[in-house]
Amino acid sequence: MQWASLAAVALLAQNAAAQNMLRFACSQLVVDRVDPLVNPGMRYTPHLHQIVGGNSFNITMDPANHDPAALSTCTSCNFKEDLSNYWTAVMFFKARNGTYKRVPQVGNGGPQGQLVNKGGLDVYYIPSGKVTAFKPGFRMLAGNAANTDPKKVSSGNICHRCWTSTNDNTFVGGAPCSGSDSVDIPTSTSCKMIRQTIIFPACWDGKNLDSPDHQSHVAYSGSGATGGGSCPSTHPVKLPQVMYELMWNVSSFMDKSIWPTDGSNPFMYSMNIGGPAAHGDYVFGWQGDSLQKAMDNNCNLNKDCPAAGLHAQTADQYNACTKAQQAPEQVDGWLAALPMGGESVRA
Known part of the structure; x- marks a missing residue:
């Protein structure tokens, strides 16, 4: 049985390595309490986010007049042509004395090779078959920042994995959001890192670039990092499946003498909520038809793809693309409280 399980894991890894897909690193552009998708025009939004991608990111990003592909002058992501913005909540550790510290992040390894980033994701x-790339102005949200019930989360699309080594290039487990992966953030002291996975819907209604809840215009077709299955008639257009992976390095927080005495999970997201509230935001910003060409020409991983006109930047180049906070506050070191609530102002 053990050998059969190991063989299955190896097969999953080989299949993942063989599948053509874009897979690339994005370093942190900024860690900031702004959210132009859910709280446009607001500084000091209810919780903190880490943002990556094009440097035109700002607190409003009105889709009628903000095209990241046209306005950004650099990107913290691997491909020069990708000026999109991607963001998630931030993981914190809560110590016994009531202080908080942001959990550091590293790149991710695995069967497709190591990725290098400075924070970020x-x-x-x-792709799964013929796909239609996103259109300018497209945006969407995966997950629910207010959810506290793990049963309301599809564990095949949003999950966490315990990584028992600080070596991110050591492949652990099978396909994303499978096996022992959990909606909740793991609390085992054997975890040296925690990998967070957020998988977005891969079916679109073909009409709306966004919706009031930022979710109704798209739909899931199955679960897992497969590219998705056949799309429903309500959302007939097949999209490339977008997936975020984040590697949170928790190795320096595994001394239980500093954990809360009430037995609560010391790891939480910046909403002061655990894994069921994990979420990701996406604003499309690829230049021209470069993403469509990348999908049509089977561009792979984080490499140059001449057929689609994709140019891979060096880590030094994309790491250098940063942005000052638009809601200035301390987010590093030991904090007396989480950066959240109480200060929200409209620009």
């Missing part, structure tokens, strides 16, 4: 575009 890794992005995948996974």
